Amino acid sequence: MALMEESTTQGLLQAHDEFWHLSLSYIKSIALAAALGLGIPDAIHHHGGGATLPEILAKTELHPCKLRALRRLMRVLTVTGTFSVVQQPPAGDDDSTVADASDEAVYRLTATSRFLVSDEVSSATLAPYMRLVLLPIIFSPVGEHICAWFRQEHHEPSVFALEFGQQAATVWEEGADANAILNEGLAAQSRFLVPDMLRECGEAVFRGIDSLVDVGGGHGGAATAIAAAFPHVKCSVLDLPHVVAGAPSDSNVQLVAGDMFQSIPPATAVFLKNVLHDWGDDECVEILKNCMQAISPRDAGGKVIVMDVVLGLGHDDKSNIKRLETQVMFDLFVMMGNNGVERDEQEWKKIFIEAGFKDYKIIPIAGTHSVIEVYP
Structure with missing residues (x-):
């Protein structure tokens, strides 16, 4: 039964990769x-x-x-x-970065x-x-x-702003229809990806956590799945007021209206799913510094849990070339939309260090995403 379930999961993930590849072609x-x-x-x-x-x-x-x-x-x-x-x-024997x-x-x-x-x-x-x-x-x-x-x-502005005369974030915030499409789409993605993440590494990632804030968590799809899998974790969601106002009233997680660039509610850990890739390096460092202020010390379980793409990770195998294509195509997509960035490991490391974090651990999961535990 377990082997059959694993085979079915792998088939779904392969179909998910194919779906993303086709949609971004x-x-x-x-x-x-x-x-x-x-x-x-x-x-x-x-x-x-x-x-x-x-x-x-x-x-x-x-x-x-x-x-x-x-x-x-x-x-x-x-x-x-x-x-x-x-x-x-590179010429010379200096400590050039990978980007250089x-x-x-x-x-x-x-x-x-x-x-x-x-x-x-x-x-x-x-x-x-x-x-x-x-x-x-x-x-x-x-x-x-x-x-x-x-x-x-x-x-500035982004390709999107040159095309439409306003930034994508403004469209999501001010357009009711666009905002509904955004939140419904992100909720659908969470329903598929988060349970897989929880199966792959949930026990290791969420062990020792008493409370968690899902920053930019929309209507709470990811937080709801985490709370169901780990009932001992008190889960809440921080998002902008207009997002929280449109959330369903039957959510079993606390929804908090706020701005991650201002402050983040205190918790043992902060969860960031597909948030940082929407922002440039300077903005990411600002968000991560606010996360640092919100979380517990490392010896009390404090960390930031990032669920996002790590470009090129685990793609040495030529059979995974379609998955890598999907990642780099999505990177160009977020660059055009709002000057966002999909990052490789060295680019992630750079913003973690600049934000004051001491260490990190990357956990590859099936599909295009990885989980990164970032420690103060």
Whole structure:
């Protein structure tokens, strides 16, 4: 029976990955349109067929502040096979970070991307035809504005804001229909993902916790599942007043109206599910500092529990390439929507340290997500 149940769970998780991959596949076309619009294939070609990120940045005349965004775009384009990448060791023996070292990676044309080089003397170029094929993307608001966003000398507003004239967060807050769609969608995701997380590592993660605040927990879907699995844990949800006001009245967890950027109610632990990927590094550090103020000391069970994507974790196996594609495509999705970030381990470590935390532990769970325990 247990083996059958495990087999069924794995099948559902595989179907979930496939569902996410299919729903985000349009991001591949957006990334390809952006590469053409910014002249990335030509930039690599004019560097002899291989170029680093700074070289591509200079050749495409993008502002240096867009280096990280360019890295994220190129990650989609390499994972999905448009370009290849070879990691070069950084010069010298200094303590370069992984993010710095990735600037030394050399991006190369593949047989596929050679067709995208706009070389007028070459009969092999299919760049004009590809622009024709991608016309719906290129002429769409998002296709037009992603290139404009890359050429800005700043990060604000987001691609979404360039397209619609306001930030995504404003739409969620001020539009009743949009807010309902957001909270219903997040609740549906929690109903699927959280029980799996609890099966995989719930006993280890929630052992020793007396109380928990689910920050940005919407209508309480995740907190309700945690409270049902661990009745001894007093669970509450912190979210903005307009979110709490629309929550069902039959919730068995306490709903608290507030702002995580101001303060977080005290508890043994704080739970952050798919919250930090909506924010840039500075905002994440601010949120985590407020978490630090709210939680108990480590020897009393205090910690922050982050349920989010850790890019590339456990994806050395080529059979998991579709899962990695899903992660990097979603990274571009959150970048366009609200300048959010999906992070690799070193990027997570950086914001944890800046917020004053001493240690962390990553627990890979099936699917695209991981659980990170962050200790004061």
